[in-house]
Amino acid sequence: MTEGTHLPSKIKRVWQVSAFINFAIWLAIGIGCYLGLKFLHWEWLFWPGIGFGAIAIIDLIFELILVPYRYAFWRYRLTDDAVELQSGYIFKKMVSIPIARVQDVTLSAGPVLQSQKLQKVDVTTASTSHKIDGLEPQVAEQLRKQIMRLAVEVKENDV
Amino acid sequence: MTSEAPKKHLNAFSLLYYAYKAVLNWGVFAIIVLPAQRTHFLAALVTLIFLIIAFSLLKFFFFTYQISDEMLTINSGIFVKRHTHIPYGRIQTVQRSQWFFLKPFQLEQLKIETAGHESHRPEVVFPVVAESVREAIEQKRLALGKADQKSPTAVQGITPTKATPIQSTAVRQEYQINPHDLNIFALTSFGILPLMGILAAIYGKIQEYIPQQFLNTITKEIVSQSILIISVAVVLIVIIAIAGSYLSLVQKYYQFTLTSTGDQLRTYQGLLQRKSVTIPINRIQALRIKQNVLRQWAKLATIQALAASSAGDDDKGNDMMILPVIKSHDTFDRLKPFINWVPTHFVQLNKIPGKTGFILSVTPC
Numbered sequence: 001m002t003e004g005t006h007l008p009s010k011i012k013r014v015w016q017v018s019a020f021i022n023f024a025i026w027l028a029i030g031i032g033c034y035l036g037l038k039f040l041h042w043e044w045l046f047w048p049g050i051g052f053g054a055i056a057i058i059d060l061i062f063e064l065i066l067v068p069y070r071y072a073f074w075r076y077r078l079t080d081d082a083v084e085l086q087s088g089y090i091f092k093k094m095v096s097i098p099i100a101r102v103q104d105v106t107l108s109a110g111p112v113l114q115s116q117k118l119q120k121v122d123v124t125t126a127s128t129s130h131k132i133d134g135l136e137p138q139v140a141e142q143l144r145k146q147i148m149r150l151a152v153e154v155k156e157n158d159v
Numbered sequence: 160m161t162s163e164a165p166k167k168h169l170n171a172f173s174l175l176y177y178a179y180k181a182v183l184n185w186g187v188f189a190i191i192v193l194p195a196q197r198t199h200f201l202a203a204l205v206t207l208i209f210l211i212i213a214f215s216l217l218k219f220f221f222f223t224y225q226i227s228d229e230m231l232t233i234n235s236g237i238f239v240k241r242h243t244h245i246p247y248g249r250i251q252t253v254q255r256s257q258w259f260f261l262k263p264f265q266l267e268q269l270k271i272e273t274a275g276h277e278s279h280r281p282e283v284v285f286p287v288v289a290e291s292v293r294e295a296i297e298q299k300r301l302a303l304g305k306a307d308q309k310s311p312t313a314v315q316g317i318t319p320t321k322a323t324p325i326q327s328t329a330v331r332q333e334y335q336i337n338p339h340d341l342n343i344f345a346l347t348s349f350g351i352l353p354l355m356g357i358l359a360a361i362y363g364k365i366q367e368y369i370p371q372q373f374l375n376t377i378t379k380e381i382v383s384q385s386i387l388i389i390s391v392a393v394v395l396i397v398i399i400a401i402a403g404s405y406l407s408l409v410q411k412y413y414q415f416t417l418t419s420t421g422d423q424l425r426t427y428q429g430l431l432q433r434k435s436v437t438i439p440i441n442r443i444q445a446l447r448i449k450q451n452v453l454r455q456w457a458k459l460a461t462i463q464a465l466a467a468s469s470a471g472d473d474d475k476g477n478d479m480m481i482l483p484v485i486k487s488h489d490t491f492d493r494l495k496p497f498i499n500w501v502p503t504h505f506v507q508l509n510k511i512p513g514k515t516g517f518i519l520s521v522t523p524c
Binding site: 103104105106107108109110111114124125126129144147148 | 229230236238239240241242243244245246249273274275282467
């Protein structure tokens with residue numbers, strides 16, 4: 001499927017910011033270990049501290065490198081009766097969600113997404129929940145409307 | 160948006176609910192932190208109380224709901240804003256529970272569930288809302304259902320029985336548990352076993368806290384009677400456990416009522432906390448009839464409805480009770496008026512002759 005739509009390009013910034021937030025969390029744990037070692041003399045914290053610090057840096061580098069890759073291959077498509085999500089190139093994954101099966105839709109936005117005026121969309125079916133990392137509010141609204149329309153129409157193969 | 164319904168807040172009583180939840184959540188934290196702060200104890204306490212109040216207020220302020228024509232929308236979240244949209248047609252069960260002290264205010268807790276896979280908790284929880292909210296939702300749902308039923312019959316015109324409007328407000332069938340059955344039900348529960356464990360643990364803890372010296376003097380005096388003491392304690396624990404489990408079950412299923420209104424089943428139960436669950440009949444995925452060993456001897460059965468949500472008992476396997484207790488032999492006769500697709504008799508399990516018969520006959524076919 002090459003025809004789908006990319007996520008809005010602002011999502012790259014969101015991913016970058018969240019990469020830094022993850023970095024900060026890992027680093028905070030690492031620093032906590034270091035402080036414990038320094039002031040409380042808990043010697044056993046030496047290797048965990050190094051480990052967390054290493055994880056922080058490696059995680060940051062990889063996430064930042066992967067941002068363009070993720071962006072390039074993450075596509076979605078809204079058809080009349082399905083939502084199609086595709087991601088990855090090496091590990092390709094494509095999901096089609098029949099809209100008639102959707103149970104509820106949740107739009108959510110944390111501070112980072114809010115700053116970029118994007119919304120995360122969670123589409124829940126009876127078996128799984130699929131998330132689209134960020135959409136423009138108009139698109140999210142359109143998706144929501146479409147889902148609601150079909151959900152009201154389709155009664156036959158109801159759960 | 161096609162129809163923008165007004166955003167409404169919960170009842171102000173939810174503030175108390177949020178505060179209560181916050182106290183529960185942060186209580187452990189407080190217990191750890193507060194005693195260490197001997198110098199700033201008061202300051203810490205005040206900060207904590209202030210935090211709880213602020214948190215409750217914010218949560219209350221950001222929780223709004225909209226009842227529009229096609230769907231229910233819930234907006235919530237302090238930092239992460241969430242908007243959940245649920246079409247009325249997707250609602251599986253509606254659960255209400257009302258503590259006795261909320262009854263005069265006509266307030267209740269409302270939980271709405273869909274078949275969404277995150278089934279451990281309901282999709283929507285209204286901690287405290289006016290009873291009218293549920294009525295409004297129910298009405299919207301019924302209106303939607305009716306509009307939907309009309310269209311196919313108008314086109315086909317073959318099935319005249321379907322075309323007759325269902326009297327959805329009139330009660331068609333009703334069943335109320337009789338006190339005698341409830342007594343037996345409560346007495347044959349195995350709930351006493353865990354309760355006994357808890358009581359024994361409490362007893363052990365109490366013993367730990369009694370000062371050793373006091374204990375020593377006492378034991379010296381009664382060392383000869385220790386067997387008596389222990390047996391009295393055991394008997395006491397058993398009696399309290401039985402009474403406790405009996406009372407809690409009677410409280411829970413007090414005046415259990417099952418009504419069927421048109422296409423919905425509804426249960427009412429409870430003394431202190433009145434609970435009610437509503438489920439459309441065509442959303443019932445399966446019926447389960449079960450008996451524990453004691454109830455097999457008493458020839459009593461329990462009937463549960465399995466839905467694609469997690470309505471019903473929080474603690475007992477998440478299934479909705481339809482008839483907590485019923486005589487085994489008229490199980491199906493009782494069920495028939497409520498659910499028209501129940502089987503008419505139990506499946507007979509045949510014993511397989513031969514040496515391996517015992518093992519094979521245990522597995523039901």
